[in-house]
Amino acid sequence: MPKISEAAMRAFLTFLDLETYLQAALDWCEKEGAASLEEVVEESTDFAQSLKLKNLERKRFEKRAQEALADSRKSTAPAESLADSRKSAAPAESRMRGVSATWVLDVFPAMVKSSTGKDSPSFIEIAPFLAHGDAGIGKGKVCPRDGMPDSSIVDALFSEGNSGRSTIFLSWVWSYKVLDVCSALARWLKTQGTNASALVFIWWCFFTNNQFRIQSGGTVTTQDLCETFGDQLKKVGRMLIMMNKYRDPEYVKRIWCIFEVHMAAA
Structure with a gap:
């Protein structure tokens, strides 16, 4: 079964200022069998509860999860396109x-x-x-x-x-x-x-x-x-x-x- 890479999850959480939860997030994905960040977003309520996000963190996650998903795709793109996208x-x-x-x-x-x-x-x-x-x-x-x-x-x-x-x-x-x-x-x-x-x-x-x-x-x-x-x-x-x-x-x-x-x- 494919897994979410650590780099992809790190980029996703960093966008949300939640990078301190990286290991807990990876553990949740392993336990639940989540193979993509799209699945994380779909199961946002369970994901947030499992990570024990604070109130402001949970609200930020719920509000910006889709933006974070798009941003993480850019962050894990090939090096040349990544450099171009970051510059722009x-x-x-x-x-x-x-x-x-x-x-x-x-x-x-x-x-x-x-x-x-x-x-x-x-x-x-x-x-x-x-x-x-x-x-x-x-x-x-x-x-x-x-x-x-x-x-x-x-x-x-x-x-x-x-x-x-x-x-x-x-x-x-x-x-x-x-x-x-x-x-x-x-x-x-x-x-x-x-x-x-x-x-x-x-x-x-x-x-x-x-x-x-x-x-x-x-x-x-x-x-x-x-x-x-x-x-x-x-x-x-x-x-x-x-x-x-x-x-x-x-x-x-x-x-x-x-x-x-x-x-x-x-």
């Missing part, structure tokens, strides 16, 4: 990257204070120090979207494991203070279960968009941003709305926020 897929993968919630909570506030000299500046104040400019996190790093120097923050963090395929889209306002944002994010994560922050990668315009390109004004148009926000929101599939206060929040005064709500409801 790099910009799309980059645009779907989200920043690690763990990194935002544990590392980012200290970086902000060190670079700005303030405990809780707004993201508007932070941007020239960390999102673009000579000391930007992505300064000097090649952007996979256009092959030019200076990348987004998520692309700069990717090799360190501090960004990954987005699991949720954040709708927010740049004038928010960093400690308020971190506090709100931490409170939301508590509702998602134990160790949720390690599984959450946030599509967050501050971190995901290449702020170097936006600041240069040469290659990013309003239409580009509309397509970016709308298309990526649809692909991520889940949106988290963050407000700075209940009464008269800044959120409802921002046209981009209203646009995102419209796209989420469409």
Whole structure:
């Protein structure tokens, strides 16, 4: 009986950020006699229960299993075609990257204070120090979207494991203070279960968009941003709305926020 190769299963699980379950997945296939990833997807409920996936992991698996299946086929293709497909897929993968919630909570506030000299500046104040400019996190790093120097923050963090395929889209306002944002994010994560922050990668315009390109004004148009926000929101599939206060929040005064709500409801 044919078996699912370890390489195919690894590619499948890596796409879903579930690679730590590789051996358990292979054991399940052996036990159940699954000979293809298609069978794994068909038996997704039993597969998820057997691996004892956490709530967020199970939801991610159920939602993206078909995408992971298609991606794993590319990943196990012959070397030449694989290289070509990865090259062509790099910009799309980059645009779907989200920043690690763990990194935002544990590392980012200290970086902000060190670079700005303030405990809780707004993201508007932070941007020239960390999102673009000579000391930007992505300064000097090649952007996979256009092959030019200076990348987004998520692309700069990717090799360190501090960004990954987005699991949720954040709708927010740049004038928010960093400690308020971190506090709100931490409170939301508590509702998602134990160790949720390690599984959450946030599509967050501050971190995901290449702020170097936006600041240069040469290659990013309003239409580009509309397509970016709308298309990526649809692909991520889940949106988290963050407000700075209940009464008269800044959120409802921002046209981009209203646009995102419209796209989420469409």
